[in-house]
Amino acid sequence: MKLSVVIPVMDEKGNIRPLLENLREVLAGLDHEVIFVDDGSRDGTAEAIKALADARIRVLVLSRNYGQTTAMAAGIDAARGDYIATLDGDLQNDPEDIPRMVERMEREGWDVVAGTRKGRQDGWLSRKLPSKAGNLLIGRLTGIQLSDYGCTLKVFRAETAKNLGLYGELHRFIPVLANLQGARITEMDVRHHPRVSGQSKYGLGRAMRVLSDLALMVFLQKYSSRPMHLFGSSGLVVLAGGLLVDLYLVLLKMLGETIGTRPLLFLGFLLTVVGFQLITTGFLAELMMRTYYESQKKRPYRVKEEFVGSG
Template identity: 40%
Template sequence: MLKYSIVVPFHNEEDNVTTLYDRLKGVMDQVGETFELVFVDDGSRDRTYRLLEEIAAVDSRVMVIKLRRNFGQTSALAAGFDHAQGEFILAMDGDLQHDPQEVPTFLAKLEEGYDVVSGWRVARVDNVMLRQIPSRAANWLMAKLSGVDIHDFGTTFKAYRREVIQNIPLYGEMHRFIPALASWYGASICEIPITIVEREHGKSHYGISRTFRVFFDLLTIRFLLKYMTRPLHFFGTIGALGMMGGTFMAMWLLVLKVATGQNIMLLHGPLFVIAGVLILAGVQMMGIGLLGELQVRHFHTANNRAPYAVDRILRLRSSEESLLQ
């Protein structure tokens, strides 16, 4: 097995591909261990894939995965993780804002025994109002909700042990919450400061709309961390409270009817309706909880369904591998 896998998703980064490859290769050659570079083309419309194809044609340590369309960063990372062969896996962006010179620091922390090493963008260079302030608020809230004490969940620049990252299902935009999901599996997590520089070429794919989506994802993560394996505890509690409240109201109205002979619908019609709605809603919530339990069972059944579709995979076989064929 290879020692290290470096996974890099690209989307319309033709100006950065060759430079990043040269820098990464130079850094990993100095590390002195076996490695591979897993480059994922996430449906680029420029010359990104052509350049990656040229790189893979001359370097057997490079694997290029071409997705059929733009599936998004999380799916591109999932494709890279699924095909990576290294014992330790590091992910980074392909826009040169992540400095390859910092890769050995991540790898050293993994060697110390940590399962997840997360980058911390201490001094950010993006827009203060549109990016930095919303990001800090989201990171603070995420740390409180997940119980993982790190400052920066959003950066892609992270390193993982293979057995940890392969146990985490990735879909939607969940890549930023990998530390929180890994903590559910008992992973040890640390954080190291990283330097972020201005993009040398190309245009950022991030905007304020992405920040708003993060807050919705926070609710999902909170639910997953606390009730992922026991959804009936969440929905069942709400359902039980609803049924108890509705039943109490209905019993009180029944006693009132028997004791006083009042016209309940005329005098207490709204309360009677509320009681019926609470009981019905409670039953429905209990049913949702039971359906959730079935989904959990399905989740823990191997289905091997990936959130992406691969068009082709390129890799030049080394001379040693050719001799063994």
């Protein structure tokens, strides 16, 4: 099978019929399957899909609402295509862009083609402004410069998608996760439409979750296989600061000054203790990473291709 289209849905009953009609029209020339993952819908979304399904439609009904990332991971795990496209079920993404993205992936040899919403049809304050700020911050901290991290419409090679390691709410950082595998990533403009049915699941309240996940992404990208470089280096700096403060206070004491009531004494003690704790955390993190790789026979690398000459 050439293409699997994975669509996480939650309470999107009113969008199912037009979405399926559009998908059937634009994917008619491709050997494909469409995998809907119902993420705890309460409005009969799964039943609406089943009523309209044909042999190319699969429905995964999750036992409860797990969130978009987990639903997306379930669909990707079940996908059988050489290429996997992810798509929102709210009709804002346009399925007509999928064949163009697949064609570009094949022609230019990319591992991920990420959509960039052209003329985005969302509210400025509630969606566009936070998204622009988030894209700028993610690009600056990770070094992966994409215009629209929040666009669900993406096409992957199957081996890339199935090794993303999606969990929590990390779907926003799929390009970063793909980059950790050494995937070649590009972006292209895709169409975007206003929502006509259902309610948006996003809001300003997710900003703090995005920031905390971003901190995790930076750690995974830079220090996941060498945590001692983060904890050990910062620990040594803090410890050195603490020892300098302690040395200064010792010199004052030798000169006959009273140091017992100085706030600086508490600061020196605190920096010294924290420094030792950070270094110890680095040792423990290194041991955990070694256990992770060695006990499961994992490798901190991925071989993209192996060639054996003949003759």
